[in-house]
Amino acid sequence: NKSRRIAFSTSSLLKVAPSSEERNIIHELFLTTLDPKTISFQSRILPPKAVWMEDTKLKSLDICHPQERNVFNRIFGGFLMRKAYELAWATACSFGGSRPYVVTVDDIMFQKPVEVGSLLFLSSQVCFTQDNYIQVRVHSEVSSLDSREHMTTNVFHFTFMSEKEVPLIFPKTYGESMLYLDGQRHFKSMSTPVTLKKDYPVEP
Numbered sequence: 001n002k003s004r005r006i007a008f009s010t011s012s013l014l015k016v017a018p019s020s021e022e023r024n025i026i027h028e029l030f031l032t033t034l035d036p037k038t039i040s041f042q043s044r045i046l047p048p049k050a051v052w053m054e055d056t057k058l059k060s061l062d063i064c065h066p067q068e069r070n071v072f073n074r075i076f077g078g079f080l081m082r083k084a085y086e087l088a089w090a091t092a093c094s095f096g097g098s099r100p101y102v103v104t105v106d107d108i109m110f111q112k113p114v115e116v117g118s119l120l121f122l123s124s125q126v127c128f129t130q131d132n133y134i135q136v137r138v139h140s141e142v143s144s145l146d147s148r149e150h151m152t153t154n155v156f157h158f159t160f161m162s163e164k165e166v167p168l169i170f171p172k173t174y175g176e177s178m179l180y181l182d183g184q185r186h187f188k189s190m191s192t193p194v195t196l197k198k199d200y201p202v203e204p
Contacts, residue, residue, distance in 0.1 A: 018178070018181055022181050022184075025181070025184075026171075026177045026180070026181065029170055029171065029177070029180070032047055032170070033045060033046065033047065033170055044172065046170065047168070047170070049167050049168065050167050050168045050169070050170050051095070051126075051167045051168070051169060051170070052169075052170055052171075052172060053125065053126065053127065053169050053170065053171045053172065053176045053179065053180065054125075054172060054176065056091065056095050056125045056126035056169070057091075057123065057124065057125040058087060058090060058091045058094065058123075058124045058125070059087075059121070059122065059123050059124070060083070060087050060121075060122045060124075061119060061120065061121055061122075062083055062119075062120040062122070063117075063119060063120070064079075064114055064115070064116055064117060064118045064119070064120055064142075065116070066116050066117075068116075069116050072113075073116065074113040074114060074115060074116070075113075075114040075115070075116060075118070075120075077110055080110075080114065080120070080140060080153070080154060081108065081156070083120065083122060084122060084124075084138040084140060084154065084156040085102075085105070085156075085158065087122050087124045087138055088124050088136040088138050088156065088158040088160075089102070089158075089160070090124075091124040091125065091126060091136050092126070092134045092136050092158075092160040092162070095126050095134060095166065095167075096132075096134055096160070096162035096163075096164070096166045097162075097164070097166075098162050098163040098164060099163070100134060100160035100161060100162050101160065101161045102158060102159070102160055103133070103159040103160060103161050104158070104159035105156075105157075105158055105159075106156070106157035106158070106159075106186055106189075108154065108156060109154070110153065110154060111152060111153055111154060112142075112151055112152070112153045113153075114142050114153055115142075118142040118143065119142060119143045120140065120141075120142055121140070121141050121142070121143065121150065122138055122139070122140055123138070123139045123141075124136055124137070124138045124139075125137060125179075126169055127169065127179045127180055127182065127183030128169060128180055128183030128184045128186075128187050129166050129167065129168055129169045130187065131165055131166075132161055132162045132163070132164060132165050132166055133159060133160070133161055133162075133166075133187065134159070134160040134161070134162060134166055135157070135158075135159055135160075135183040135184075135186060135187045136157070136158045136159075136160060137155065137156070137157055137179065137182070137183060138154075138155070138156040138157075138158070139152065139154075139155055140152070140153045140154040140155070140156065141153060157183070157186045159186070159187060
Protein backbone atom coordinates (compact mmCIF):
# COMPACT_ATOMS: atom_id res chain seq x y z
CA ASN A 1 0.00 0.00 0.00
CA LYS A 2 2.84 2.37 0.80
CA SER A 3 4.50 1.71 -2.56
CA ARG A 4 1.17 2.27 -4.30
CA ARG A 5 0.68 5.63 -2.52
CA ILE A 6 4.18 6.74 -3.50
CA ALA A 7 3.60 5.74 -7.13
CA PHE A 8 0.28 7.62 -7.30
CA SER A 9 1.80 10.68 -5.64
CA THR A 10 4.85 10.72 -7.93
CA SER A 11 2.78 10.47 -11.12
CA SER A 12 0.03 12.83 -9.91
CA LEU A 13 -1.39 15.06 -12.63
CA LEU A 14 -0.95 17.95 -10.20
CA LYS A 15 2.82 17.43 -10.54
CA VAL A 16 3.54 15.96 -13.99
CA ALA A 17 1.93 16.14 -17.43
CA PRO A 18 -0.25 13.27 -18.65
CA SER A 19 1.36 10.56 -20.73
CA SER A 20 1.22 10.59 -24.54
CA GLU A 21 -1.49 7.92 -24.45
CA GLU A 22 -3.56 9.98 -22.02
CA ARG A 23 -3.12 13.10 -24.13
CA ASN A 24 -4.44 11.21 -27.12
CA ILE A 25 -7.47 10.10 -25.08
CA ILE A 26 -8.29 13.69 -24.15
CA HIS A 27 -7.86 14.89 -27.75
CA GLU A 28 -10.16 12.14 -29.02
CA LEU A 29 -12.78 13.16 -26.45
CA PHE A 30 -12.46 16.76 -27.61
CA LEU A 31 -12.81 15.85 -31.29
CA THR A 32 -15.89 13.75 -30.50
CA THR A 33 -17.67 16.82 -29.09
CA LEU A 34 -16.96 19.20 -31.97
CA ASP A 35 -19.99 20.30 -33.95
CA PRO A 36 -19.60 18.96 -37.52
CA LYS A 37 -21.81 21.77 -38.86
CA THR A 38 -19.29 24.44 -37.89
CA ILE A 39 -15.52 24.68 -38.21
CA SER A 40 -14.81 26.04 -34.75
CA PHE A 41 -13.01 24.95 -31.58
CA GLN A 42 -15.65 26.75 -29.51
CA SER A 43 -18.70 24.93 -30.83
CA ARG A 44 -19.18 21.83 -28.68
CA ILE A 45 -22.03 19.32 -28.70
CA LEU A 46 -22.72 16.18 -26.71
CA PRO A 47 -22.65 12.82 -28.49
CA PRO A 48 -25.64 10.50 -27.99
CA LYS A 49 -25.93 8.87 -24.56
CA ALA A 50 -23.41 11.23 -23.01
CA VAL A 51 -23.33 13.79 -20.18
CA TRP A 52 -21.09 16.77 -19.52
CA MET A 53 -18.96 16.21 -16.44
CA GLU A 54 -19.98 19.56 -14.96
CA ASP A 55 -23.63 18.42 -14.88
CA THR A 56 -22.93 15.50 -12.51
CA LYS A 57 -22.00 17.54 -9.43
CA LEU A 58 -23.66 17.27 -6.03
CA LYS A 59 -22.68 19.24 -2.93
CA SER A 60 -23.41 19.10 0.77
CA LEU A 61 -22.65 21.06 3.93
CA ASP A 62 -22.37 19.65 7.45
CA ILE A 63 -21.67 21.27 10.80
CA CYS A 64 -19.11 19.27 12.79
CA HIS A 65 -20.80 18.89 16.18
CA PRO A 66 -18.97 17.85 19.36
CA GLN A 67 -20.70 14.44 19.53
CA GLU A 68 -18.72 13.42 16.44
CA ARG A 69 -15.31 14.01 18.05
CA ASN A 70 -12.71 11.34 18.83
CA VAL A 71 -10.37 10.90 21.80
CA PHE A 72 -8.08 13.61 20.36
CA ASN A 73 -10.96 16.13 20.40
CA ARG A 74 -11.05 16.20 16.59
CA ILE A 75 -13.84 15.00 14.30
CA PHE A 76 -13.84 11.19 13.99
CA GLY A 77 -12.54 10.01 10.62
CA GLY A 78 -15.36 7.50 10.26
CA PHE A 79 -17.90 10.34 10.31
CA LEU A 80 -16.10 12.06 7.41
CA MET A 81 -15.89 8.80 5.47
CA ARG A 82 -19.59 8.09 5.95
CA LYS A 83 -20.63 11.56 4.79
CA ALA A 84 -18.39 11.29 1.72
CA TYR A 85 -19.70 7.82 0.88
CA GLU A 86 -23.35 8.89 1.23
CA LEU A 87 -22.84 11.85 -1.12
CA ALA A 88 -20.92 9.68 -3.60
CA TRP A 89 -23.69 7.04 -3.54
CA ALA A 90 -26.34 9.72 -4.12
CA THR A 91 -24.29 11.07 -7.04
CA ALA A 92 -23.94 7.63 -8.63
CA CYS A 93 -27.63 6.89 -8.01
CA SER A 94 -28.77 10.16 -9.58
CA PHE A 95 -26.43 9.72 -12.54
CA GLY A 96 -27.03 6.03 -13.23
CA GLY A 97 -30.77 6.04 -12.65
CA SER A 98 -30.70 2.95 -10.41
CA ARG A 99 -29.40 1.80 -7.04
CA PRO A 100 -25.61 1.51 -7.40
CA TYR A 101 -23.42 -1.04 -5.63
CA VAL A 102 -20.06 0.03 -4.25
CA VAL A 103 -17.20 -1.94 -5.79
CA THR A 104 -14.08 -0.19 -4.56
CA VAL A 105 -13.23 2.42 -1.95
CA ASP A 106 -9.81 3.80 -2.79
CA ASP A 107 -7.08 4.32 -0.22
CA ILE A 108 -8.10 7.17 2.11
CA MET A 109 -5.48 9.58 3.43
CA PHE A 110 -6.41 12.19 6.02
CA GLN A 111 -4.46 15.26 4.95
CA LYS A 112 -5.68 17.58 7.68
CA PRO A 113 -7.61 17.07 10.95
CA VAL A 114 -11.08 18.55 11.19
CA GLU A 115 -11.78 20.63 14.26
CA VAL A 116 -15.03 20.59 16.22
CA GLY A 117 -17.29 23.41 15.05
CA SER A 118 -15.89 23.48 11.51
CA LEU A 119 -18.08 23.71 8.45
CA LEU A 120 -17.56 20.61 6.30
CA PHE A 121 -18.04 21.17 2.55
CA LEU A 122 -18.29 18.10 0.34
CA SER A 123 -18.32 18.26 -3.45
CA SER A 124 -18.97 15.10 -5.46
CA GLN A 125 -18.96 14.43 -9.19
CA VAL A 126 -18.72 11.61 -11.68
CA CYS A 127 -15.28 11.76 -13.28
CA PHE A 128 -15.15 8.55 -15.34
CA THR A 129 -17.54 5.88 -16.62
CA GLN A 130 -17.18 2.61 -18.47
CA ASP A 131 -19.98 0.17 -19.33
CA ASN A 132 -21.96 0.09 -16.05
CA TYR A 133 -19.12 1.34 -13.82
CA ILE A 134 -19.24 4.82 -12.28
CA GLN A 135 -16.13 6.45 -10.82
CA VAL A 136 -17.00 9.18 -8.31
CA ARG A 137 -14.63 11.71 -6.76
CA VAL A 138 -15.51 13.51 -3.52
CA HIS A 139 -13.52 16.58 -2.47
CA SER A 140 -13.70 17.45 1.23
CA GLU A 141 -12.77 20.84 2.66
CA VAL A 142 -13.39 22.72 5.89
CA SER A 143 -13.84 26.33 6.87
CA SER A 144 -13.40 27.47 10.45
CA LEU A 145 -15.77 29.97 12.02
CA ASP A 146 -12.89 32.38 12.63
CA SER A 147 -11.61 32.28 9.05
CA ARG A 148 -13.24 32.18 5.64
CA GLU A 149 -10.38 30.20 4.14
CA HIS A 150 -11.25 26.74 2.82
CA MET A 151 -8.70 23.98 3.38
CA THR A 152 -8.74 20.54 1.74
CA THR A 153 -8.90 17.68 4.22
CA ASN A 154 -9.53 14.65 2.00
CA VAL A 155 -10.13 13.48 -1.55
CA PHE A 156 -12.17 10.28 -1.77
CA HIS A 157 -12.48 7.96 -4.77
CA PHE A 158 -15.34 5.46 -5.07
CA THR A 159 -16.13 2.96 -7.79
CA PHE A 160 -19.79 2.00 -8.16
CA MET A 161 -21.58 -0.47 -10.39
CA SER A 162 -24.99 0.28 -11.83
CA GLU A 163 -27.61 -2.30 -12.78
CA LYS A 164 -27.55 -0.98 -16.34
CA GLU A 165 -25.11 0.66 -18.71
CA VAL A 166 -24.52 4.31 -17.85
CA PRO A 167 -23.88 7.35 -20.11
CA LEU A 168 -20.38 8.39 -21.09
CA ILE A 169 -18.75 11.37 -19.38
CA PHE A 170 -17.21 14.21 -21.39
CA PRO A 171 -15.06 16.99 -19.90
CA LYS A 172 -15.25 20.54 -21.22
CA THR A 173 -12.24 22.25 -19.67
CA TYR A 174 -8.60 21.25 -19.20
CA GLY A 175 -9.15 20.91 -15.45
CA GLU A 176 -12.06 18.54 -16.03
CA SER A 177 -9.92 16.58 -18.49
CA MET A 178 -7.34 16.06 -15.73
CA LEU A 179 -10.13 14.87 -13.41
CA TYR A 180 -11.22 12.45 -16.13
CA LEU A 181 -7.71 11.01 -16.45
CA ASP A 182 -7.32 10.82 -12.67
CA GLY A 183 -10.62 8.96 -12.40
CA GLN A 184 -9.56 6.60 -15.17
CA ARG A 185 -6.31 5.88 -13.32
CA HIS A 186 -8.14 5.04 -10.11
CA PHE A 187 -10.62 2.89 -12.01
CA LYS A 188 -7.83 0.94 -13.73
CA SER A 189 -6.11 0.40 -10.37
CA MET A 190 -9.08 -1.75 -9.31
CA SER A 191 -7.58 -5.21 -8.91
CA THR A 192 -10.47 -7.42 -10.03
CA PRO A 193 -13.50 -6.57 -12.23
CA VAL A 194 -16.82 -7.29 -10.58
CA THR A 195 -19.81 -9.01 -12.16
CA LEU A 196 -23.22 -7.99 -10.89
CA LYS A 197 -25.34 -11.03 -10.13
CA LYS A 198 -29.08 -11.04 -10.66
CA ASP A 199 -29.70 -12.43 -7.19
CA TYR A 200 -27.55 -9.74 -5.53
CA PRO A 201 -29.31 -8.83 -2.24
CA VAL A 202 -30.70 -5.30 -2.12
CA GLU A 203 -30.66 -3.58 1.24
CA PRO A 204 -33.93 -1.95 2.31
